[in-house]
Amino acid sequence: MKIKDSLFTAFLFLVLFSTLHLFSVGCCTPYKILGSEDLINDSLLILEKGKFGIYQLQGKQPEELPEDAFCDYKDVIVEGDVLNINVYHPTRIDWMHTIRHFNEMRGGVRVNQGKISLAGFEPIEIEGMTLPEARETIREALREEVKDADAFLSFRERNSNIVEIGGYVARKWIPIDGKIRLYEVLSKAFIPPDANLYASFVQREGCNLSVDLNRLVRQGDMSQNIVMRPRDKIFIASPTEEFAIVMAENIHLSTRPSPQGYNLRAIHLPAGYISLREALVTAQGISYSNSKCYVQVIRGGLCSPRIYIVPWHRIDSVPNQNLLLIPGDLVYISLSPISNWKILIDELSVSLVLAPFLQFITREIRK
Secondary structure, X not given: OHHHHHHHHHHHHHHHHHHXXXXXXXXXXXXXEEEHHHHHHHHHHHHHXXXXXXXXXXXXXXXXXXXXXXXXXXXXXXXXXXXXXXXXXXXXXXXXXXXXXXXHHOOOEEXXXXXXXXXXXXXXEOOOOOHHHHHHHHXXXXXXXXXXXXXXXXXXXXXXXXXXXXXXXXXXXXXXXXXXXXXXXXXXXXXXXXXXEEEEEEEEOOEEOOOOHHHHHHHOOHHHXXXXXXXXXXXXXXXXXXXXXXXXXOOOOOOOXXXXXXXXXXXXXXXXXXXXXXXXXXXXXXXXXXXXXXXXXXXXOOOOOEEEEEEHHHHHHOOHHHOEEOXXXXXXXXXXXXXXXXXXXXXXXXXXXXXXXXXXXXXXXXX
């Protein structure tokens, strides 16, 4: 009798402990459980603000653009620039050819210590001047020695007034002139059409500028078209830089199953987002064994992680752009109840088949 009472007490304690544990876990879950309407609201935010809408969901606060980001600036000659300089005189043809030949032999006229040197003339200081200002200065210096002389100049090489471009792109630098803007620089850089413009960025003085390259290039949003400045840097990301994941049980994906028994498919996001419906199509649809009741979108890359429960009829009826996935999202598709029941029956069948064999082994061991 005492043994039965002890077993009953232990059983009650186990039930009570399990109940309290489940209650505490359910109350302290780190994820917010939300519905499809919340996912729609977040998607509308992304459509409205693009890259910065995603940043807002992730709790990031990008800095404002500088006040002069859209203002042209004076493009001046600096130390190390190489100029093409041609002179003109109505009668001194020999002098013109001499100056031209001398400059071509040197590969142009380089600015050294703020000055340039022309054959037969004293060094002329032009650093910090624009091309028209430098032309006027050179013309006056020439006319002190040769009456009616004129000069014409242009940039040949520039060491400082360039924009450096790295990453998934062919050209590594583009010269700028104080007026050229970001869109023109990108067009000259021959960016591949599949580049991930969401993960790409523009950097100035070591800080990333709040510019959405995807909205500029793919949507033509000229509010992102800033004026480029010397030594700005642009990084173009590869197509595989950002992705979401579709994870399903027994779904027919073009990838091998993971060790946990799930199939995974990475969905690349060159724009920073993709519609849920398009992601499912890219993952080659869902299997007959999967549940058609709802899918779960797990958004863990946020300050406050969320799980969106999206019924299947909402995926069918809501427009594509109203259900968006962002980098780091995980779409989970569970098995249908009948599929889970089939798995249970299969496991029980194996146990029933092995039961007589195990009984035989047990009897043999006891002998």
